[in-house]
Amino acid sequence: LGCHYRVALPGAQVGLPEVKIGLVPGAGGTQRLPRVVGLELGLNMIVSGNPVLSEKLAETKLFDRVFDAGADLVAASVEFANSIADVRPLPKVRDLKIDYPNAEAFLQFSRNTVKAMAGPFPAPLECVECVAAAVTKKIEDGLAFERERFFALAQTSESQALRHAFFAERAASKVPDVPSDTPTRTIERAAVIGAGTMGGGIAMNFANAGIPVTILETKQEALDKGLATIRKNYENTVKKGKLAPEKAQQRIGLITGTLAYDDIGQADIVVEAVFEDMEVKGQVFRKLDEVMKPGAILASNTSTLDLNRIADFTSRPQDVIGLHFFSPANVMKLLEIVRGAKTGKDVLATALALSKKIRKTGVVSGVCDGFIGNRMVEQYLRQAFFLLEEGALPEQVDKAIEKFGFAMGPFRMSDLAGNDIGWYIRKRRYAESPELVYSPIPDRLCEAGRFGQKTGAGWYDYQAGDRKPYPSALVNDMITGYSQEAGIERRTISDEEILQRLVFALTNEGARILEEGIALRASDIDMVYLTGYGFPLHRG
CATH class of the missing domain: 3.90.226.10 (2-enoyl-CoA Hydratase; Chain A, domain 1)
Structure with a gap:
């Protein structure tokens, strides 16, 4: 100028x-x-x-x-x-x-x-x-x-925070022992195992990047439902004026479905998005090991399970990597890339390049229970549940953390994700880590069938066709009733205490993750929370 x-x-x-x-x-x-x-x-x-x-x-x-x-x-x-x-x-x-x-x-x-x-x-x-x-x-x-x-x-702190995020995003793609000139594998065709919400969203990412993708399901009904949801998602995007109709049709045309493993054997990458259970994952990866061509990347969308065990279900652990997408997968920017003990450097380099191609922020994590994001959020939720025991209610906790700038408080987030998911993980924890102390309140919520928005009731009540959370007298009575039963004298808890206990829970667990080498750098942990968990960008 x-x-x-x-x-x-x-x-x-x-x-x-x-x-x-x-x-x-x-x-x-x-x-x-x-x-x-x-x-x-x-x-x-x-x-x-x-x-x-x-x-x-x-x-x-x-x-x-x-x-x-x-x-x-x-x-x-x-x-x-x-x-x-x-x-x-x-x-x-x-x-x-x-x-x-x-x-x-x-x-x-x-x-x-x-x-x-x-x-x-x-x-x-x-x-x-x-x-x-x-x-x-x-x-x-x-x-x-x-x-x-x-x-x-x-x-200003806001500018400093934005500049930190700018450089952190660029640093996240750099892995010290994987140079920028590391050869990558060609990704021209993809496959996804599972046509559920997550599988469909993952498939849309490939199609949006111009990569043909085949979705494998076990039943025609589930496949038809998944493909219909994908089409509806694209149609909604067109209605909002964010995508031209011809572009939508082009992307829909890149997504096909099948019930046969043989139809995906020639894909360059396959992403498993089935139920979060090691036995189920094992069945899928043994089959993938049989049918996928040599050199194909075998990726798991697991959010908590041991990737090294998953890799050992195959005869080619060097080809196995974790690609943990966040729901909705076609919208959320974060992609946790989980590097197994035997994951090949070329596979990791390819995953990082793919994350850019599908417009995700790829962050590399080592193997541990929950990786970076979910391992930290578990401690965050544990504190949120303890706050309920001591005197807070879901609405107050959510309002306090949202006022700080989070996109969503812990209880609204749990209702959206599904309270049964956390329940399933806690059941595994009780067996594997009996020394960890959990509040029984969320288990009682799930025992009452209150799994969140999908059941019309969770920490909040929901009305048909309305995602707005309404405070639940039944849940509040259950919470105060438990405090009384456990002999806990309820007290007034300030918003400041809520904020400190929740954010410090994240901070402390993040420090442990860094100390253990699960994350490569502190800024990688920041990127996980900025792009995947709604941490307020202006807070740094």
Whole structure:
């Protein structure tokens, strides 16, 4: 923007992304961009931080030439430079005026809109103020104002948190003993075992990336239901205007179903997404070992089970890896990549590359019960259940943690995921780790058949067709009744205590995971919670 002339090829992405790390564009970006593309477009680009294709800006003063597709950029640029070499005086963006009718009214409207959407982040509103300075001040004064706001924002905890996340996401793809030039395996065809909610979501990830995928089920009814759900998901995305109808049909066309293992044998990768039970996993992986071609990657979507045991069900443990997707798998950004003791380096490198191709944030974890995310969330939930025993109720706990910035409190989260999942894991824990102490309250909830939204009742009550949680008098009575039965004198628990006990439970377990080498670095643990568990981004 400080150049006298600017040229581009079609397809070049142009943007000022600084707002995404909690800053305003520096070096005059907020002052110059509105002068060349206009107030409205310039403000939108600066506040959103999203790139725009060069051809869409060809009619603005940003570019003096957008060359034809396929042109030699250097040769065309030199030719253009020669054509204007003698032009004097040289054009300067700073000399352009921003002409917009009733600019102040537009800016005030923008302030109101951005303030409502920015949440806890100060940078978007500061972007509006900087652009307003471009309209109302001389260029020197506008540049000085922008510089002052830039350095002020750089000191905020929100910007520091966003910058931490920016670098953490890039660090997550780096594994010390797997260099960037490690050969990867070709992934041109995929398969998924299981057409349930998770299996269907995983299949959609492959289709969205243009990779044909076959879903294997044991019964036609389950397969038909799974494929119908996938189609409905795509149709809903089209209705929301987020996907063109022809694109949706193209992706649906990449997903096929089968009841026969022989039909998936030539896939380059297969992801198992069956019930979370070691015996069931063993049956599946023994069969995969028989039918999958040599060199195929055998992946498990297990969320807690020992991947090394799963790998040992096969004669090729070097090809086995954990790919733990988070529900809904077609939406959630996190992909925990679990590296087994015998997982090949090329398999790990391929999984990391695949995570980028399917637009996930891949985080590598070692093998332990629950890996990174679920191992930490178990301690978080244990504390939440103890709080119930001592005097809190589900609604208070959820409100306290959501006020801090979590997307969802522990009890709303459990109702969404299904309380029976945690119940199944606790039953395994009672046998394997009898020294761990758990509150019996969640077990009593499950014994009453209150599994969450899917049964219309969990920690909260739900009404048909309505996902809104309503506090349950029955559950609250059960909680207070247990406290009385256990001889626990209930007390008033502050929101601050709730917040500290839940967040410190995560922090302490995260420290143990790091100490044991399950996570490669502290920032990897942060990425798991930012992208998979709704930890508030602005908190760092």
